[in-house]
Amino acid sequence: MSQAVEATEKHSAMPSFGLRRMTAIQAELDALNARLGEAEALLGTDAAKPLLSLRKTLDSLCPQITFVGQVKAGKTALVNALSGRPGLLPSDVNPWTSVVTSIQVNGQRPRNVRSEFTFFQRDEWEDLVKEGGRLGEMARRAGAHDELAEIRRQVNAMCEKSRARLGRNFELLLGQRHKYDHFDTALIERYVCLGDPEEDGADRQGRFADITRLAKLYIDEPAYPLPLLFQDTPGVNDPFLMREQITLKSVRGASLCVVVLSAAQALNAVDLALVQLLSSMENRRVIIFVNRIDELDRPETQVAEIRRSLTRTFDSQSLGGIGHIIFGCARWAEAALTGGLEQLRPDSRASLVRVVEAVGNADTPVNAQTAWIASGLPALQEAIGTIVEQTSARRVVEHVRRKLGNLVMGAANQALARCEAGEAPRSRLxxxxxxxxxxxxxxxxxxxxxxxxxxxxxxxxxxxxxxxxxxxxxxxxxxxxxxxxxxxxxxxxxxxxxxxxxxxxxxxxxxxxxxxxxxxxxxxxxxxxxxxxxxxxxxxxxxxxxxxxxxxxxxxxxxxxxxxxxxxxxxxxxxxxxxxxxxxxxxxxxxxxxxxxxxxxxxxxxxxxxxxxxxxxxxxxxxxxxxxxxxxxxxRNAIQTASLAETRRLVAALRQLHGRIRGESDKALPPAGAKVMEFRNAV
Amino acid sequence: MPYDTDRARPVSQFAYDRLARQASTKPRIAIAGEFSAGKSTLLNLLIGSDLLTMQVTATDAPPIRLCHGADPAQWIGPRGHRQPMPEGGIDALPEHCREVQLFYEADILRGADIIDLPGLADPNRSDAGAHSALLGAHMAIWCTPATQAWRQSERSLWAALPDRLHRTGLLVVTRADKLDSDHERERVLRRLRRETEGLFSHILMLSATRGIEALQTRDTALWATSGCGELIRQITARTSALRKARLALLERYKVAEIAADPEDQVPDPAPEFEDEGVDVAPAAESTAGVGILELLRQAREAHARKEAEATQAQREVAPAPTVAETEPPIPREVEIWRNIAAQQPDFPGKMEISTMIEHYLVAISR
Incomplete structure (x- = not known):
């Protein structure tokens, strides 16, 4: 836990076979970027501004993947493995994550910033402290005195702890943001970890944790073709009631949510409630990841058993729309990335061998590659890629395509009109x-x-x-x-x-x-x-x-x-x-x-x-x-005859470009005609 | 409500019979927890047999009560009538089945009935059945898995139970071997002590798989670290304390010349006699003809015998410091151990059981 992580610049060897969908998305973005370049070349400075804004829109695509689940389901380890940085975010045997922590992989980042920690706003904090947040509000309304007292007690303990750690003026920190050009385990622990009150050095761990609202780290991982934002959240169903409120808020901005379950007790009533909450938002954007299959005695057969039971429960709760249920083990993924399969606990390794044998055969070697496959991470990456392709990526691509098409078409028509005006003026509108x-x-x-x-x-x-x-x-x-x-x-x-x-x-x-x-x-x-x-x-x-x-x-x-x-x-x-x-x-x-x-x-x-x-x-x-x-x-500003031929060529080139942009667009989207008819009939 | 424990209470013969019957009923120990929390493994360890199958997904079984004896299995309907098990086994039981009773000759069942509750927090069924069975128990063991120990859903369920269950409650942290080191186990324990203050009488870490391994390899050190010895000690200490307390309470009731009106119930029954759950104790019928005084005499004698045994054993072996006052006779634990060993057909150390006992006694007296 205390060993420093120099993961920032270390390139891990993440295998790429789970990244085909993301590569396809990137190819599409690249193609569109190329069209933007062609348009820039043809249109020159006239269209520089709108084209630049389109390019920015394309570059800013950074799908957010939020991980939610009960305490100790293994969310943090999974996020670490998925980022290709085992051990990056600290985890522990006790609930440890107290803050929504994001890792941005690739993409744009503020200059000289590698880590960023945002504290609560003063009013948010005061609401939490005085009213106990939403839970407190509900408890009071229902007249549930015991619960209200429990919430009050927890909040008071939290305030006292913060005061003891940060001094009396800790409230001055509210509303602020700390930025660093680096990060390491000690720094992260100071902002996001709960700490163990009875452990040595606990005053350093979690120094700011209670008043930190968001933590964000920036890393580069060349294996990923796309920028991605992984968001780790505090576990729900924590006896410390306050943390749960923070988690559900972070779900809104997500392109998709991964619900992390623990294989030893897959889907209890709390998990189901969580899945229902998320699905009530949009169930095609939910992935179920059943983690820690290494804790099963016979993973190779029990996985199928659990899957049947999950599907049955989802069907009976009309949650059949959840298409992605993935089994795996973040611990194996971490071991595969560090190449240290021998560091696995003996029983974890034994179940890895069983899974690898069941997936392959008795001769399949148990090595970093097969452990990576067995860990379920490639399947998770493919599922993420598929959903991103259908949702946020498609949206951005379609937006840029339409705008660019219209821009090019307008330019072509303008040029055409100028040619006509110079050549053979006709009476028009x-x-x-x-x-x-x-x-x-x-x-x-x-x-x-x-x-x-x-x-x-x-x-x-x-x-x-x-x-x-x-x-x-x-x-x-x-x-x-x-x-x-x-x-x-x-x-x-x-x-x-x-x-x-x-x-x-x-x-x-x-x-x-x-x-x-x-x-x-x-x-x-x-x-x-x-x-x-x-x-x-x-x-x-x-x-x-x-x-x-x-x-x-x-x-x-x-x-x-x-x-x-x-x-x-x-x-x-x-x-x-x-x-x-x-x-x-x-x-x-x-x-x-x-x-x-x-x-x-x-x-x-x-x-x-x-x-x-x-x-x-x-x-x-x-x-x-x-x-x-x-x-x-x-x-109809007429142009010089000299440039007439040139303008004609420009029109032709623009029309050709427009055709290509539209051609790609037609491939990607179903026609809207049917829906229009439906609407007209309805009205 | 403060309960007056000194004054003698005159009651009718009818009421006295009823109290005496209840006082001599075996205590019921409920094993509870969310599904897949390791309840069945724990139970199999206690009775020394793979009687119950373990499943990784939620199971759809009613509460199962294990009683001492060799009778055929039976099930209890909603009004308390008993019926033989259907041919299809547990799966063929009708929906209104309230409880299944299995009889088994395991030593631990001589002291108490053990009820294996269906897993709580199962998304496909209500917790109501398990909850009411839990309320009917005299003592409860709550199982929570070490790697995801003590979540809010567990806490809110347990905290809502009456205080009498908290006072004797045992929190067993199962699958302790899934944590990597003693340091980690210690840290989890520390958090649990903080977060369960006042809700349990004792918390212990248990690795049932290590316990079974210890039995098979006759590894006394492993047996001690697995937590199994401690668990059995805690359970027996509590059951004997429970019985002692009930008999002590019963002693204060005196049969007086009060009209034997069945409606005239005990005015202020001791809380320990409260029976909110299923009470279908076999003793109720089998002793009907014996007469209550005879029954009471037997109960008192048994009690005195036990006391004597306990003192005897305490003189012989230094009691473990944790449960000083109610320390059960040590041989009892060994008996259980031996019983478990006997259930394992290929148990390697059957012949050298005496050596094992020696090892064990040395180990715990250190």
Whole structure:
């Protein structure tokens, strides 16, 4: 634990056979970058700014992969192995990670910064200290005095510890950020580790841990073709209640989540709740990694047994959409990277041999390569690559492609118009006529979007009202039932009902918003293409503008928020104990649950509203940009005859480039036509 | 509520019979924990047989009570009636089965019934059955795996149990061999002591696989470090203390000339007699004709005999410091050990059992 890690510059020998999907993504990005280069060469300084911003968008792609799981599931070891840096983040036999810790592999980083530690903001800290955060708030609302006292006790202990470590003025550190041009184990431990209060040197470990909110390290790992951000989180289900609150917040920005389970007890009720929370956000972005299979006695047969049981449970909980369940062992991966298979504990090594034999045959050597395969890391990398390709990478690529295509097309049309004006001026749309038509188009689009947005929100409101009422009634019924039987009714009170139904409604709103965007975009681009035709003539025919993509609408984080009724039995015990009649219970319970539910539904509605506003704004920007291009064409500044031939060549080159950009795009995306039809039928 | 332990309590013959019956019932030890926490392995070690199969995924079995004897297995329905096991075994049991009883001639079962609870926190079933069985136990052993020990879900379940279970509760940290060093084990123990303050009477690290290995190789040092000896000592100490306490409580009840109205229950029964769970003690029926005074006499005699044995043993061997007052006679543990050895068909040291005992006595007296 205390040995210094000089991993920053050491290149580990990470085998690359799990990285094919990521390489494919990078190839696509490279191709698009090459098109950007060609466009730069053809367009010169005119288009430098928009092209630069497109290039930045491409370069900033850095998918975030967040690892969540119960305490001691082995998240930290897995993140270390995946980063190719065994031992980089410290781990221990006791819960050790207290801070969301990110490792950025490759990609852009601030100058001379290798590590960055952000402290809590003053108000966040005060909320935590005074109210006990969200847990404290819920405990107080429910009148759960024991829990509230426990939270208070933990918070006070934490404050005293920080004060003892940092002096009385430790609060001055709040809101600040410490940056270093290096990192080593001692430095990291100071910021992210809990430390052991009874161990020597504990004053150095975890010196800042309680007030640190985020830690970020930057490493270079040439094996990865893409920049990636791995995020390690404090374990959930920790008797120290405060840490759990931090973890769920970090999930929102993630491209995907890896739920780490421990093979010895794969998927208990807490794990399942975690998977449900994440899936209520988006289940195709969830990977299950069953770690520590080296602790199984017969891994080669038990793995299949566990997989069957997981699949059965997921199916019965309607979580069948989780496609990636991977088994492995971070310890083997670490050993494979350091080449020290003989350092493995004897029983861990024995089960590695069993797995390798079962995967290969009796002659398969047990070496770094086969240990790497058995560790499940290549499979995990492939799964990450597959999901990234379908989600964040596709989004960025498609965005850049559309913008670039439109840019090139506009330039080609402008050049064409100038050629015509110099060669054989013809009577076309005048600037005034153009402005009138553009104005009409803007108005039409705006009206169309406003109408559709209103419909979507109205539909959402109606649906959510039904669900809220049904949920409250159902909960009350379960509660009075439980009251009658004298048992805590936790089994029957199911907040997942609320979550899944709200998610379905949200998903429908997302789909409607996309269809609305595509339909409005389609009619706008049809109108624009007609305008270009009127400006340039037949020649414009095979160049068409493309509408912007629908905005990305990640599921609202409140869908995954712990709510009062997720709490464990003791909460209910104290609840039920304090009410003499079901009527009294209902009287206290109803307003409580209404507040809880309202908090969630309002947040979800706000998300939809924002997305709809973004759609409208993006469409307005698109019309604005196209309007400027069209206006430039309508000006018809004639060019010198000398450069006429050159401009003709430019037009040809731009059209060819546009064709290639569009060609690649058509390959990548299914046509939007079907959805537009669906929307039109619906309206 | 403070409980008055001094005053003699006059009760009716009916109530007295009932109390006496309850006082002489064998204590029930529940083995609880989340699924795959090593409960079945621990139980197999205790009774010295692979009676229960171990599974890595959650199992769908009712609570299983192990009793001493050689009777055929039976299951208990929701109203307490007993029925023979169906042909298909545990898998063929109907859903309303509340408990399965297996009879087995293991020495540890002479002192107490042991109940193997279904694993808690299983996503596919409710914890209710295990929970109510746990409430019906006189003492509980909570198993938590060393590599993921004592999480909030365990804590909140255990903390919600009544204090009487906390006072005698034993936290067994299973699979201790999965931790790399004594240092690591010590650190986990330290954290557990901090986080379970007031919730258990004792915490111990156990490696059942090492214990079984020790039996097979006759390695007394390994047996001692595996934690198995300590576990058995702790259990026997607690069961004998429990029985002693109950008989002491019973002594304060006197049969008086009170109308023998079945409705006239004991006004203020001792908390130790509370029976919230299943009570289908075989003793209730088999002693029906004997008469309660005779039963009581037997119980007292047995108690006195035990006391004498214990004092005798204490004189012979220095008691271990941890459980000074209620230290059970040492030979009892050896008996169990021998019993375990006898269950292993190819146990290599069967012939030299006396040598083993010597080794063992030397080891623990150090």
């Amino acid at each position: 005048s600037p005034d006529e153009l402005e009138a038509r553009l104005h009409g188009l803007r108005l039409d689009t705006e009206t169309q979007l406003a109408g559709a947005s209103g419909d979507i929100l109205a539909r959402f409101d109606a649906d959510i009202a039904d669900i809220t009422a049904a949920f409250i009634d159902q909960s009350l019924l379960a509660l009075t039932d439980a009251f009658a039987q004298g048992v805590a009714g936790r089994e029957k009170l199911d907040p997942m009902f609320l979550r899944t139904r709200t998610r379905v409604i949200y998903a429908r709103a997302v789909r409607d918003a996309r269809v609305m965007n595509d339909a409005a975009g389609q009619s706008a681009s049809d109108a624009l293409n007609a305008i270009y035709g009127a400006l340039i003539g037949e020649d414009a025919g095979n160049l068409t503008v493309e509408p912007p993509q629908a905005p990305h609408m990640p599921p609202p984080v409140s869908l995954g928020r712990t709510i009062l009724i997720d709490m464990q039995t003791p909460w209910w015990k104290s609840w039920l104990g304090r009410h003499r009649t079901p009527e009294a219970l209902e009287q206290t319970y109803r307003p409580l649950i209404e507040i809880e539910v309202k908090g969630i539904t309002e947040d979800v509605r706000a998300c939809i509203e924002t997305a709809l506003e973004e759609t409208t704004a993006a469409m307005a920007l698109f019309l604005e940009e196209q309007g400027q291009i069209a206006a430039a064409i309508a000006e």
